[in-house]
Amino acid sequence: MLERSTDASLATAVRVVRTAALMVLGGLVLAACTAVPVSARKDGPREPLAVKSRQEAMDWMTQVLGHVRQTAGGQRSTAMPTYGYFTCRGADVAAPADPYVLSYAGRLDVPDxxxxxxxxxxxxxxxxxxxxxxxxxxxxxxxxxAVPTASFRADDDRDHHTVLLESAEPGKGVNIAVSTPCLKPPAGAASPTPTTTG
Known part of the structure; x- marks a missing residue:
């Protein structure tokens, strides 16, 4: 009985920590979501959407993050990253069959x-x-x-993805957020479970 109670307490603690991490990084995810070009968001999509499964979008996101990490000098994040599939109009979670934006928020471990x-x-x-x-x-x-800070936004006009970097709180490295453009899943596509890639 004690083991079950401890397991339940551990599970509760993990949920609390995960929720706190989501709240801290959520601002970056929302900023990345709103970075989708207006032509793809205002009153819904206006031009044909690229068709990409959520797994293909996740694979692409992993490549972009790897490139940014490598450019930053191979810095790796120890903070729990946050991924989300959101509607093209804002911060609502997208249903599996709906057009979506994949957004990521995380950190790079960088000395102040x-x-x-x-x-x-x-x-x-x-x-x-x-x-x-x-x-x-x-x-x-x-x-x-107390320490120097910097931030910027980078938009790719070719495929409309966005990268945001900003100094985190002192001692917490650099925040990074990346978002895809509005994408349309292929008919009947399954949703992958986001994996922690830091």
Whole structure:
């Protein structure tokens, strides 16, 4: 009986930690969701949507994240990432047969004194690859934060995916969010279970 009680307590604790992580990273997921181009969101899709299964979108997302991680110097996140399939109009969870945006929010483990340098490096690399860089901000150590911070947004006009990076709280590295454009699942496609890839 004691083992069951301990298992139940552990399961409850895991749910609480997971919920807290979702709340902390949820802001990035919502920001990534709203980064879908207006032409694909306002009043629904206006142009034909690319057909991609959720598994294909997840595989693509894994490649994008691997590229950003490699560009950042191979930094790996120890924070629990958050994935979600959302409607193309906002933050509601998309039903398996509905058009969707796949969004990811997580962290890269980067020392505070290297965060701005890493964010600049990723910004420059993505800009050099043809992504449109916007909303770049940087603060020095003498401003409201105790350590230098930076953030930017990169939009790919070719396939409409978005990458966001920003300094997290001191000691917590760099927040990263990525979102796909609005995609249409093929008829009868099954949904994959998101895996933790950091």
């Amino acid at each position: 004194d290297q965060r701005v340098e890493v964010i600049r490096k990723v910004r420059d690399a993505l800009g050099g690859e043809g992504l449109k860089i916007s909303d770049y901000q940087e603060s020095s150590a003498g401003t409201p934060s």
